[in-house]
Every structure is written in C-alpha cells, then in structure tokens.
Amino acid sequence: MSAITLVMPLWNGAHHQDQVLPPILRARAQGEIAEVIVVDDGSTDVGAERAFREGFTVLRTQGRRGPAYARNLGVEAAKTPLVLFVDSDVVMHDGVPVLFATAMEHDAGLVAAFGSYDDRPPPLGLISVYRNLWHHWVHQTAPREATTFWAGLGVVRRSEFLAVHGFDAVRYPRPEIEDIELAGRLRARGGRMAIVKDVFGTHLKRWTFWSVLKTDIFQRALPWSRLILSGRGQNDALNLRWQERAKAGLSGVIALALLLTPFRFQFVLVALAALVIAAVANFPFYALVHRRSGALGCAVALLMHQLYYLYGAGVWVFCVLESKLRRPRASA
Numbered sequence: 047m048s049a050i051t052l053v054m055p056l057w058n059g060a061h062h063q064d065q066v067l068p069p070i071l072r073a074r075a076q077g078e079i080a081e082v083i084v085v086d087d088g089s090t091d092v093g094a095e096r097a098f099r100e101g102f103t104v105l106r107t108q109g110r111r112g113p114a115y116a117r118n119l120g121v122e123a124a125k126t127p128l129v130l131f132v133d134s135d136v137v138m139h140d141g142v143p144v145l146f147a148t149a150m151e152h153d154a155g156l157v158a159a160f161g162s163y164d165d166r167p168p169p170l171g172l173i174s175v176y177r178n179l180w181h182h183w184v185h186q187t188a189p190r191e192a193t194t195f196w197a198g199l200g201v202v203r204r205s206e207f208l209a210v211h212g213f214d215a216v217r218y219p220r221p222e223i224e225d226i227e228l229a230g231r232l233r234a235r236g237g238r239m240a241i242v243k244d245v246f247g248t249h250l251k252r253w254t255f256w257s258v259l260k261t262d263i264f265q266r267a268l269p270w271s272r273l274i275l276s277g278r279g280q281n282d283a284l285n286l287r288w289q290e291r292a293k294a295g296l297s298g299v300i301a302l303a304l305l306l307t308p309f310r311f312q313f314v315l316v317a318l319a320a321l322v323i324a325a326v327a328n329f330p331f332y333a334l335v336h337r338r339s340g341a342l343g344c345a346v347a348l349l350m351h352q353l354y355y356l357y358g359a360g361v362w363v364f365c366v367l368e369s370k371l372r373r374p375r376a377s378a
Contacts, residue, residue, distance in 0.1 A: 053120030059134035060093035114213035157237030160200030161245025
C-alpha cells in the first residue's frame with residue numbers, strides 16, 4: 047500500500063470530473079495512492095456524490111469554509127505519512143504520486159514539495175493560455191530549492207503539517223496565499239521545500255481579463271505584500287526574484303513614458319524602446335506562448351505581462367505606505 051493520501055478540496059467541481067478523476071483512479075488502482083479524501087466545501091452540484099460512487103472518502107465542511115479549512119480536514123483524516131494535495135480543476139499527470147514519494151524519500155530534510163502546470167494548457171482563450179503558461183514558466187525556471195509552497199499540486203509530510211497546525215483557515219477563509227503562509231511556518235521549524243520539475247498537472251480553469259486582475263491583486267499581491275512586510279514572508283520566492291522586480295521597473299518606464307507622450311511625442315519612442323527590451327527580457331517565455339497560441343497570443347501575453355508587473359509593483363508601493371501609516375509612533 048502506498049504511503050500517500052490524496053486530499054482534494056471540492057466546491058462545485060463536477061464539470062471537471064470527467065477529466066480530473068481518471069488519472070486519480072489509475073493511480074489508486076496501481077497502488078500509488080492509499081486513499082483519496084474529497085472534502086466537499088458546501089457544493090451545490092453532484093461532484094461529492096460522484097466522488098463517493100468512485101469509492102473515495104467524502105468529508106463535508108457543512109458550508110463554505112474555504113480550501114484551507116477543507117484541506118486541514120482532509121489531512122486530519124489521513125493515515126499516511128505523506129499527503130498529496132490536488133485541486134479539483136487540475137488534471138494530475140500519470141506517475142505524480144510516485145515522483146513525489148521518491149523525492150521525499152531521497153531527501154529526509156524536505157517537508158513539502160510541489161510541481162507546476164504543464165506547458166500544454168487547454169485552449170480556453172488567449173488569456174487562459176498566457177496565465178497557465180506563465181505559472182508553468184515561473185516554476186520551471188525557479189531554483190529547485192524553494193522558499194514557498196503551492197497546494198494546487200503539492201505534497202507535504204503529515205507530521206510536519208500537523209505540527210504547525212496546518213493552513214491558517216481563520217486568516218484565509220477563501221483561496222488566497224494560505225499555502226505561501228504555511229511555507230513560512232514550515233521553514234521556521236527548519237523544514238525545506240522543493241519544486242519537483244517533472245511533476246505536472248493540466249489546469250482547466252478559464253481565465254478572463256477581470257478574473258486575472260481580481261485574483262492577482264486581491265488574492266495574491268495584497269495579502270502576499272502584507273505578509274512580507276509583517277516579516278513572515280519571503281521576498282525572493284518564485285515571481286518575487288530580483289529579475290522579476292527589474293522587469294517590473296521596466297513596465298513602470300513604459301507606463302510613465304505613455305503618460306508623458308501627450309506633452310512630448312518623443313516619449314512614445316521611449317515607451318516603444320522599453321517594450322522591445324521587455325520583450326527581449328522574457329523572450330523564451332513569449333516564444334513558448336507563440337508556439338502554443340500564435341502571434342496574437344504572444345501579443346496578448348506581452349501586454350498582459352506588462353500590466354501584471356505594473357499592478358504588482360503598484361500594490362507593493364501601496365502596502366509599504368499602508369504599513370508606514372499604521373506603524374505606531376515612538377513615544378516622546
């Protein structure tokens with residue numbers, strides 16, 4: 047029997063199950079997974095019932111409590127040393143449990159590990175392709191040794207997870223940065239994390255322009271910036287590496303030059319030059335997007351990416367000012 051339990055938080059995910067469940071069923075049949083625990087977080091569809099029919103253990107949160115709470119419930123019920131988290135809109139590639147188990151077995155110092163989305167996202171629109179490929183690219187080009195964690199497709203040692211009391215479901219009652227915050231507490235205990243570069247999942251989520259902005263600003267950038275400024279988060283993790291900060295500065299030059307163009311037309315040349323430099327700086331990534339979605343997809347990715355850097359930097363500045371205003375003054 048495998049030493050891994052798969053835990054999946056579920057909220058209205060029945061429409062993805064025809065794609066998500068088959069690789070899980072194969073892994074269970076091959077003995078790669080000891081048990082599958084699906085935690086229904088107040089769904090109104092038939093996803094939990096189908097999971098039960100497939101022979102999975104189904105737990106219920108009795109209302110919308112969020113994925114952090116749901117995962118905690120699943121880990122508490124698990125009986126194996128390792129727990130594999132898979133989101134309900136992620137199609138796990140074959141062999142993932144074995145790859146994770148091998149990585150954890152060969153490095154006793156690892157308390158958690160995670161993979162990435164694959165480089166062949168489903169054709170759900172140009173913005174969706176860009177978004178999923180960027181996630182893939184960030185994880186694949188990052189150092190193996192990680193300072194953060196990703197619960198979309200990740201594994202954790204159950205004992206270490208319980209020792210830090212799991213995800214903070216009170217602070218994060220909706221999907222935000224609960225996995226990143228957890229990583230900080232695991233590292234404070236001396237634990238290490240890694241990216242297993244050959245672990246992949248296919249993301250089935252359809253992104254829109256507005257859902258990208260909402261997620262990036264309110265569910266990622268704002269809480270993550272506040273976590274870093276509180277001293278409990280890493281400021282060099284994944285897309286916060288210094289190279290990415292430099293590219294964010296470049297997007298600021300583009301925006302400023304465009305704002306100044308009505309006053310002096312020559313600034314449009316500055317904006318175009320900065321945009322060319324930005325394209326060159328991320329050329330391998332844009333080349334990947336071009337291979338998957340063509341020239342139009344590449345153009346969308348270039349423009350969305352500059353916006354991504356711009357609002358990310360803007361949120362950081364906002365949070366720095368916010369923290370200074372909130373800081374109590376020293377008494378005279």
